[in-house]
Amino acid sequence: MKQHRRRRLEERFFLVLMVFSTVTVLGSLFLILYTIIRRGMPALSVDMLTKVPKGGYYLGKEGGILNAIVGSLYLAGGGTLIALVLSLPIALYLHSHARHSRVVHVTRLALDVLWGVPSIVYGAFGFIILLALGMRASLLGGIIALALLELPIMTRGMDEAIAMIPDALKEASYALGATHLETAVKVILRQSAPALLTAVLLAFGRGIGDAASVLFTAGYTDRLPDSLLSPAASLPLAIFFQLGTPFPAVQQRAYASALVLTVIVLALSIAARYFAKRLTRNVVK
C-alpha cells in the first residue's frame, strides 16, 4: 500500500513539474513579446519608419530607421533569391534517381551540419571572400553571407516538403513517358508548392533577423543602399548600435526598432504556417 502511495505521489510530482516547465517555456515567449511591445510601442512613430537618420541621430536628434528597414529587405531578399536558385535543384536532386545513394545521405548530413554552423562563422567566411575579391563591406557581401546562411534552412525545408509527395504520383508521371526533369517541374513542384513557399518564407525570416553574419559583410550606412557595391544598413544592427549608445532617447528607438523587426519576423512565420495549410487546393493527397 505504501509503495502504491509513493508511486502515485511520484506520478503527481513529475506531472506538476512538467506542466510547470511547459508553462515557463510558453510564458517566456509571451514575456518577450510583452516586453518588446510595451517598451517599443511608445517610441514608435511615423518618422521612425519613413525617414533616414539625419545628422546627430545617434545623439537623439530626429530621423528614422528607413535605411535599416530597406537595407534589411534588400539583404534578406537578395540572400533568399540566391538561396532559392541553389536550394531548389539540390532538394530535387535529393529525391531524383539517387534517392538512397551515399551521396544523398552525405548531403543531408552536410546540410544539417551547415544549419548548425554559427552565423558569426558565415560572417567571417563572407568577410574572407570579400577580402579575396578585393571588395569592401557591401550589399553584395551581405547578400552572399545571408544566402549561405539560408541555404541549409531552405534546402532542408524543401527536402521535407518534397518527401511528402506520394511515390505513386511520380511513378504515374514516369509511366506516361515523362522525363525526370518534366516530372520534377510539372508534378513535384506543383504538388509541393505551398510547402516550398513555407520553406522560403522561413528562410527569409531567419535571414532578415540575423545580425552576426552581416556585421562584417554588409557594413552600415545612414543612407539608402543605391548599388550592390555600396554598404547597406540592416535592422538587427540598427537595434544593436542604437542600444549601444549612452542616450536613453536613442535606446528608446532601439526598442521601437526591435518591435519592427519582431513584427516582420512573426508575420513571416505566421504567413508561412498559413500557406502550408491553405494553399493545398491542387495538391493530391
Add this chain to the structure above:
Amino acid sequence: MRRIAAKLFNPKSDRAGSDPRRSRRWWKRVALDKSAHYTMRLLTMATVGLVPLIAGALLWRAWPILATHRLTSLLFSQAWHPLRGEFGFLPFIMGTLWVTTVAMLLAVPPSLLTAIYLAEYAPVRVQRLANPVIDLLAGIPSVVYGVWGVLVIVPLVGNQILPFVSRHLGALALFRTDNPTGFGVLAGGAVLAVMIFPLIIAVAQDLIRAVPQGLREASLSLGATRWQTVKHVVLRRARAGVVAAVVLGCSRALGETMAVLMVVGNVPQIPRSIFDAAYPLPALIANNYGEMMSVPLYDAALLGSALVLLLVVLGFNVASRLAVMRLVGTN
C-alpha cells in the same frame, strides 16, 4: 565536347538515335533532362564541399598566427594584448564555457520535461496550441533576445537575484562578485537558455514520439504508472535521442553571438563566479571586426578563433546527427 557527349548519351542509346521512331523532340527532351541532372548533381556536391571550404578559408587566413605562435600558448595563455602581439585565448574560451554551462543547466531540465509532457501527456488541444508557439519562439531574432535580456534579465539579475544570493550564499566563491551590474555569466546563460528551449524541445519531442507505441502498452499493461513507463521504457529507448537533443542545443549555445554579446559584460577575464562579466569567443569576434585590420595578426587571431568555434560546433553537430540517424534506424 565529344567526351561530354559520350557521357550524356551512352552507346546503346546512340544506336537508338538512328532509330527513325526517336524524333528530334525526343532527343531534345532527353538532352534537357540529362543536363538538368548533371547541374543538380554539381550543386549538390558543391554543398557537401562547402563545410571543408569554410574551414579551409578560415585556416588560410588564420595561418599567420598559427605559424608564429605555439598552439598551447594560444589556447592556454591569459595574456591578451593584441598590440604587443600577445594572443592568449584562455579568458575567451573560459567565458564561452561558463556561459554555455550555465545556459545548459538552466535550459535542459525544463526543455526535457516540456518535451516529455508534450509527447506523452498533453491532450491534442494543448499540443496544437503549444507547438506553434514554440516554433514562434525559435523564429525570434537573436538581437531581439538581446534587447529582452537587457530590459528584463539584466535588471532582474542585478537588482533581485544578486543581492538575494550574495546575502544568503555569499560565502561561496561561485556567488561572490564585485560586479553589481547584472551584466555577466548568469544573464548571458539565462538569455541563451530561453533561446535554445525550442531546439531541444523540438528534437527531443520528435525522438520520444518515435519510440514504438507497443513498448508503452506493454509497460502499462504490466501495471506501471505513466511516469514509470516514461522513466523506464520511453526514456531508456530514446536515451540517445535525448542526448542528441542536448548536444545540439549545446552547439547552438556555443556559437550564439549577438544576444550573448549584449548581456554578458564583455570583460576579458576568466570568470570566477556566475555574476562575473565574461567575454565569450563569438562576442570577441563580433566586437572587434572594426579594428582588426589595423593591428598586425589581429585578423588572423580572430579568424583563427572562428575556426576553433567552427570545429567544436561541427564535432558536436556530427556526433548528435549520427546518434539521431542510428536511433531512427533502429526504431
